[in-house]
Amino acid sequence: MTTETTRGAPDQAAYTAVQGSADFALLRRTLRGFIFPMTAAFFAWYALYVVLSAYARNFMGTKVVGNINVALIFGLLQFVTTFLIAWLYARFASRKLDPVADSIRERMERGEA
Amino acid sequence: MYEYAVSAGTQRGITISLFVVFVLITLGLTIWASRQTRTATDFYAGGRSFTGFQNGMAIGGDYMSAASFLGIAGIIALNGYDGFLYSIGFLVAWLVALLLVAELLRNSGKYTMADVLAFRMRQPPVRTAAAVSTVTVSIFYLLAQMVGAGALVALLLGIAPGSTFLGMDANTAKVATIILIGALMIIYVTVGGMKGTTYVQIVKAFMLMIGAAIMTVLVLWHYKFNLSSLLGDAAAQSGRGAEFLEPGLVYGREVADNAQQTFYNKVDLLSLGIALVLGTAGLPHILIRFYTVPTARMARRSVLWAIGIIGTFYLFTLALGFGAAALVGGEAIRTQNPGGNTAAPQLANALGVMFFGGELGGVTFLAVIAAVAFATILAVVAGLTLASSSSLAHDFYANVVRRGEATERQEVRVARVSALVIGAVSIVLGVLAKDLNVAFLVALAFAVAASGNLPAILYSLFWKRFNTTGAVWAIYGGLISAVALVFFSPVVSGSATAMFKNQDWAWFPLQNPGIISIPVGFLCGWLGTLLSKESNPAKYAELEVRSLTGVGAH
Numbered sequence: 001m002t003t004e005t006t007r008g009a010p011d012q013a014a015y016t017a018v019q020g021s022a023d024f025a026l027l028r029r030t031l032r033g034f035i036f037p038m039t040a041a042f043f044a045w046y047a048l049y050v051v052l053s054a055y056a057r058n059f060m061g062t063k064v065v066g067n068i069n070v071a072l073i074f075g076l077l078q079f080v081t082t083f084l085i086a087w088l089y090a091r092f093a094s095r096k097l098d099p100v101a102d103s104i105r106e107r108m109e110r111g112e113a
Numbered sequence: 114m115y116e117y118a119v120s121a122g123t124q125r126g127i128t129i130s131l132f133v134v135f136v137l138i139t140l141g142l143t144i145w146a147s148r149q150t151r152t153a154t155d156f157y158a159g160g161r162s163f164t165g166f167q168n169g170m171a172i173g174g175d176y177m178s179a180a181s182f183l184g185i186a187g188i189i190a191l192n193g194y195d196g197f198l199y200s201i202g203f204l205v206a207w208l209v210a211l212l213l214v215a216e217l218l219r220n221s222g223k224y225t226m227a228d229v230l231a232f233r234m235r236q237p238p239v240r241t242a243a244a245v246s247t248v249t250v251s252i253f254y255l256l257a258q259m260v261g262a263g264a265l266v267a268l269l270l271g272i273a274p275g276s277t278f279l280g281m282d283a284n285t286a287k288v289a290t291i292i293l294i295g296a297l298m299i300i301y302v303t304v305g306g307m308k309g310t311t312y313v314q315i316v317k318a319f320m321l322m323i324g325a326a327i328m329t330v331l332v333l334w335h336y337k338f339n340l341s342s343l344l345g346d347a348a349a350q351s352g353r354g355a356e357f358l359e360p361g362l363v364y365g366r367e368v369a370d371n372a373q374q375t376f377y378n379k380v381d382l383l384s385l386g387i388a389l390v391l392g393t394a395g396l397p398h399i400l401i402r403f404y405t406v407p408t409a410r411m412a413r414r415s416v417l418w419a420i421g422i423i424g425t426f427y428l429f430t431l432a433l434g435f436g437a438a439a440l441v442g443g444e445a446i447r448t449q450n451p452g453g454n455t456a457a458p459q460l461a462n463a464l465g466v467m468f469f470g471g472e473l474g475g476v477t478f479l480a481v482i483a484a485v486a487f488a489t490i491l492a493v494v495a496g497l498t499l500a501s502s503s504s505l506a507h508d509f510y511a512n513v514v515r516r517g518e519a520t521e522r523q524e525v526r527v528a529r530v531s532a533l534v535i536g537a538v539s540i541v542l543g544v545l546a547k548d549l550n551v552a553f554l555v556a557l558a559f560a561v562a563a564s565g566n567l568p569a570i571l572y573s574l575f576w577k578r579f580n581t582t583g584a585v586w587a588i589y590g591g592l593i594s595a596v597a598l599v600f601f602s603p604v605v606s607g608s609a610t611a612m613f614k615n616q617d618w619a620w621f622p623l624q625n626p627g628i629i630s631i632p633v634g635f636l637c638g639w640l641g642t643l644l645s646k647e648s649n650p651a652k653y654a655e656l657e658v659r660s661l662t663g664v665g666a667h
Contacts, residue, residue, distance in 0.1 A: 010665065012651050012655060015651070015654045016651055018654075018662075019654040019657055024661070028661060031661065032575075034212075035212040035213060038212060042208050043390070046201075046202075046386070047386075050386035050387075051383065053360040053361075053365065053382065054360075054382045055379065057360060057361050057367075060360055066341030066342070066344075066345070067342075067345040067348065068344065071358070071360055072194070072197075072358070075194075075197050075198075075201055078201045078205060079201070079204065079427075079428065082204055082205050082207070082208060082420065083420065083421070083424060085208055085212075086207075086211055086420045087417075089212060090414075093413060098410065101661060104658075104662045104664075105662040105663055105664045108662070108664045109664065
């Protein structure tokens with residue numbers, strides 16, 4: 001039921017062939033080369049924030065401007081980095097991933113696997 | 114301190130009228146949607162016809178619960194900085210969904226989370242596990258929302274202890290609210306399916322964002338857009354002093370002369386932080402939203418919109434929380450509700466008095482925000498009901514009971530019946546639990562999603578060797594360890610704020626199980642995989658090629 005695909009979809013052998021092809025390997029490498037390091041980076045950055053909130057209270061409480069302290073700035077920076085990473089990924093995906101994915105898909109849909 | 118009693122009648126009238134208007138509009142949309150709901154794809158995935166922006170709004174509507182709106186604003190209002198920790202976890206979590214899950218899931222799945230989990234596995238065990246986990250997570254979350262709605266109604270409608278409303282005292286009103294919310298969510302889901310539910314969520318997100326934006330601008334306007342003086346006033350009026358602006362009043366609290374408890378509190382904070390950030394991408398009601406758009410690229414765009422909307426909303430709640438502390442004051446908030454859940458409505462009242470011409474303006478603005486809060490609850494519970502009924506019908510009935518032999522019509526009928534049953538069960542549980550402290554269930558839902566569902570999803574998408582045993586072990590391992598640890602924790606028994614205050618069977622010292630249960634889930638998935646010889650490289654080739662390229666996507 002779930003494995004049923006749309007009409008004219010490629011058969012099993014075609015998938016295995018594409019999986020082994022050079023441009024698919026490139027697509028996978030490009031994707032993983034972005035998402036895995038980026039995930040590690042934002043997770044470490046977020047973990048640093050949580051750990052500092054738990055164990056470095058004096059540092060986090062340091063006032064920077066008026067009543068605005070390091071904790072607040074650190075928290076707001078988490079927002080900034082989240083928005084930034086989302087934007088970077090969107091740009092990366094449309095430039096580097098989508099064209100390769102499209103060409104593989106179109107080729108498979110034409111039955112030229 | 115604002116007198117609810119004086120103007121309770123006016124306020125109640127406006128709140129109820131506005132809420133009725135919201136219900137009528139959404140019911141209208143639901144009925145309209147039902148006319149366009151014919152196939153299973155319509156019912157489960159809204160015909161995959163939504164745009165990235167619409168779905169982003171709906172995701173926001175699904176995700177920004179009363180717990181975020183009233184709860185986080187309340188925590189910030191009473192305890193300052195610590196409430197902000199929650200919103201940061203809830204937001205950063207979306208990067209997991211964006212980078213690792215949304216597009217790949219959209220490309221390779223059809224209606225439910227289990228479509229991806231069971232793609233290359235033996236269907237019955239994996240689908241059963243996924244259905245168990247989906248229903249458990251959704252019911253936990255549902256109960257927290259419904260009991261929360263019951264607890265709020267007396268406050269939002271201004272039913273003071275000892276007084277009545279339509280002949281109901283506060284307690285009867287609580288029960289009536291739980292039944293009403295339950296009945297409405299059943300109607301939205303059974304009649305409108307995913308399309309109806311999505312429109313409810315879009316309308317709600319719109320109302321919530323506008324309401325929160327107006328309040329934020331008014332707060333900042335009052336302080337001439339000087340954040341520092343807002344913070345200074347908030348700290349002064351909170352009754353907590355300078356500590357109010359620093360982490361540590363709620364989470365990771367340092368207990369004098371009790372090094373052990375201090376240690377546990379700090380580990381608890383780390384545990385909560387991990388569960389929040391890893392839970393979102395494993396919540397079934399969020400995952401099924403990615404199927405409502407036509408392509409993976411649209412799924413990406415919906416998450417981008419969702420990140421923008423949700424992030425902006427959490428910045429608003431920061432202003433609302435500190436604004437409530439500064440303009441209403443910690444004392445007045447605590448008197449109204451010790452948990453701070455009425456901080457946002459009380460702030461609305463104060464702002465109305467200041468900006469919209471005194472008493473009547475205050476009452477009106479309070480009423481508007483109260484109606485928004487009810488709308489918020491309704492949209493979230495509808496999404497949860499839909500997720501669990503979809504999983505029961507598509508995963509358990511169609512693919513386990515009927516082994517894939519059910520027709521679309523049968524499947525959709527079972528989905529509707531399931532929504533009715535889930536709704537009825539949650540009404541009964543909600544009424545039974547109405548006086549218990551079940552707020553922890555939201556954090557538990559996130560912990561279960563992070564411990565059971567997320568490992569299974571990530572292994573499925575990225576690990577070639579992963580197999581049926583691994584998937585089943587990951588889901589049950591994460592689910593059981595998270596639930597069991599919480600059951601034996603101080604949130605369920607043996608503490609002053611526990612669900613059962615007078616009993617004590619607690620031995621697990623943390624309130625949040627994530628720091629143990631998430632590694633357990635990942636470990637179980639890994640171990641289960643290695644202990645089974647099953648491996649299907651051909652099906653993995655299909656899953657990998659489909660998930661990365663969108664070939665053969667539904």
